[in-house]
Amino acid sequence: MIGPSSSHTAGAARIGLLARRILGEVPVEATITLYGSFAKTYKGHGTDRALIAGLLGYSADDARLREAFSHARLEGLSFSFVRSEEETAHPNTARIAMRGTSGKRTEVVGVSLGGGRIEIREIDGFPVELNGEEHTLITLHRDQPGVIARTTAILSAAEINISTMRVFRRAKHANAVMLISTDLPVAEDIVESIESVPAIECVLTLEPL
């Protein structure tokens, strides 16, 4: 990896990379708010360059990380950093608000847990727990009976083993998300059949980082 800190540099790069994948397209604009220890030490640790490197799609061991700002200019990603005094649950927290090439906007909150391990804790206001270590399928759907059963039935028919699964909802019968980690990647045609389940609005698949 690229140092100097596995939590403040490599972890930050991984948060940026996972944020890009959650956006699902090339980001052209990003506003990044840093909290706690990230806000205090980000320049010395290169946390800022690491986050941008991740947003550019670079992995945590890509030597381009050091010059991520100039690469961002070349690749048309404009960015700004905000330091927040606000208290957060974890000392190493970053909030990334992104806009992609199509105009799509997504906001994620990520924390760096040490040793390069990370967790995305929020996507567009939804509380989630996503560590980027497994194949993961994310649905945005309406909370109603049968959605979960239909989705898992499709995975089961495809002989895809679910390792962990979590469901979150804003309120009863309101928007909800499912996070399903699987041992195998979920192929495009299976994603399409999950998308056709009534009440499911969209499906996103993430590769392990």
Next chain:
Amino acid sequence: MYEYRTLKELLEQAKSHGVRLHHIALRREAEVSEESEAHLLKKMEARIEVFRESIEAGLHDAAPSRSGLTGGDAVKLARKKATLLGPIARKAQMYALATSEANAKMFRIVACPTAGACGIVPGVMAALIEEKHVSREAATLALFTGSAIGEVIARNASIAGAVGGCQAECGTAAAMAAAIATELAGGTDEESLEAMALALKNTLGLTCDPVAGLVEVPCVKRNAALAVLAVGAAEMALAGIKSFIPPDEVIAAMSAIGRAMPVSLKETSEGGLAKTPTAQATQRRLQQEMNQ
């Protein structure tokens, strides 16, 4: 199934299969990752390439780090002939310093086990490779021994400074390096584990109190210092000296000490060296520079 939770279990598995520790570590990794042993060996060998790359980066770049707190010291060691240390200890120290300086300047490194402690294992290993003419294959296998030790420590204690202080980061790295040095110098598996225990025991209690929250002071020079400690631990083990406290009990003690350590000394920069007048003045200067 190759499953071990302690170093004792690891050694017993090696004995019962009639193989070395590194074979068990390799076989287990192959099982867990569902990758072939040949592929894993290649991946591990590539890490040794990165070790070399980081050392070269540190030895050729004398510029200061972005904060100005570190940089240029490995070059000083390289320019001067050793006064006191023998060739292996000298190179281990110089290469560990080079790697840690490279890390502070955002060159590529291997986290082993973490970025802050990334100089110790490569420093010791590169010194042995050069001075003992160790083959690439033997070095790769020894790295599996080191990784198994790191894994057992991570499982039973911690390798995070924020959880266990520097003993968990640089202490673990020194323990891994001592075992690797013992193996590469022709020691037995038992001797490697004794070296591991001797190294870890003598880093117990080390706090994580970096100046201005940066992985530079005292981290960079501590990597250099502990690389020499690791070589010394290996020397003792190779002479047949045993740790009075067995390896797994030393790991348990490290965990307990980490839990007892105040939060101010666990990567928060609220105590110890980070609270010295010099550190405070440095922190103020860096804050001002950042606000400009």
